[in-house]
Amino acid sequence: MVQSGKRLSPAEAKQKIYRYCAYQERAHKEVRNKLYEYGLYKDEVEDILSALITEGFLNEERFAKSFAGGKFRMQHWGKVKIVNELEEKGLTKNCIRIGLKEIDDDDYLNTLKDILEKKATRLADEQNAFVKRDKLARYAIQKGFEPDLVWEQVKQVVKD
Incomplete structure (x- = not known):
């Protein structure tokens, strides 16, 4: 639930989640969990997720590239650790493969x-x-x- 214990309306949650996604690349699983924290129901969550994907706020391939490249360059993670983290975030094998291409x-x-x-x-x-x-x-x-x-x-x- 939301910190204050108050359930957000779908409109409030949508506005808040758009800012959350605009700040940095996010995985679908992260966004879905955040929407549930806002107190939304399954159909509301799926509607908002669809809108985010359609409008280009969410893209798992873009997230995989950003995550893999960033963790490698900034924290010097190896591919095994990056793959494990991406799998944990619910990304497909194809997205993970695309993300790893960011590493020369x-x-x-x-x-x-x-x-x-x-x-x-x-x-x-x-x-x-x-x-x-x-x-x-x-x-x-x-x-x-x-x-x-x-x-x-x-x-x-x-x-x-």
Whole structure:
């Protein structure tokens, strides 16, 4: 429900949700949940969603591109983490695939190398190469990079 406990009318909710969608790209699931928080009923929610899509306020492909590109560039997330988050937001496999196209393969590999090298400098005190590799790999995998790609790069960063 709405914070004050008052149910918004469909007209009030529509006005509010238009501002919500204009502020930044949103997934359909986020908007649907927000409309339910406003106290709207299923048919009202679906009507407003249809209007948002028709008028171009909601577009899941555009959202996927914005989300994937932003999370990669700003927070250095790997594709695995991005895919998991997009699936959590209810996007289709096709939208997710389109979103991932925003990530250039060379940039992706260079970002992985950069985060591994930065983390390696913070682990400079670690003398055991196996432990250091393990810590680096865990860090990059936790950020959402593919394990096989991570291990390939870790072996180049930490030599025997």
